Amino acid sequence: MSPEPRLVEVRRNVLKQNDAIARTLRLRFRSAGVFVVSLVSSPGSGKTAFLEKTLTLFRSRHRVAALVGDLATENDAARLARSHAPVKQIITGTLCHLEAAMVDRAIDEARWNLNDLDFLFIENVGNLVCPSSYDLGEDLRAVLLSVTEGEDKPLKYPTIFNSADIAIITKSDLAAAVEFDERLTRRNIQAVRPGMQVFQLSAKTGAGVNEYLDFLTQRLSESRTAAAV
């Protein structure tokens, strides 16, 4: 006779392991004084072009490096290498998102000394669903949407917008051609994430990029001031 079933309370966070690695990473980043920005978006929203622009413009002012997640190719790393910033590709295979352990491993493999960096950028796999659950230890998560994607994207993917800190509208040079409704997009972003700061820019023409870079510089200095207290 088998014993009576019994209910045992456990209370364990399923992502405990990832969260623990992310916490350790965050402490490492903080003590090294590096500000870490992750980028999430759907495929084709211009993450890589935007990151290439960021690295190229930032390189003269700051010490920068980037990790790029991709399912199969090293194309993104090759493109980003044109910025002459240190870049490391993370090939995820069939995995649709980055996890904290992959970031940890990639930093070790790249043999970067975090103390020598001001900014580390992490480009996630193009996906608006899965990356939302995984903390990577970043200071700032930016969600990108391009003007060609449709104004209702925030309403369709509220979870990822809710997990992000800022939103970046990309490819603004195409706005007129696709009759992009900026007001509606901003309203939709605010509906799912009230108070979220929004940048609108074009990596191609450079319009609006400086405002974003100034914001990051400000955040870096705030973060270092806070760490010094």
Next chain:
Amino acid sequence: MHELSIAMSIVEMASEEAERRGARVNAVHLKLGVLSGVVPDALLSSYEIACDDTPLKGSRLLIEEIPIIIFCSRCDAQRALHSMQLFCCPDCGTPTGDVIQGRELEVVALELN
């Protein structure tokens, strides 16, 4: 589709607990927040796959969906959110991103025998 890797973590976690207690798992009780980024149906089918070839084969995953609760500073109270597409207080309409509950992804109990 990250539900499979999440299901595998759940199975691993439950197997460890069951082994420690020298018992067999009949069911896993999971709290799943609406904002967790995990789709219940996808998780249920992934769970079956993840249980294959493990002592948990045939066990059930019981999901309790946890609604979003926000804090409204104007009402100075917690409120249940009506829609994920509109983060504002259902009573006074004040926009708020202060999420109190709804991001859970937690194994809360195991049914053992």
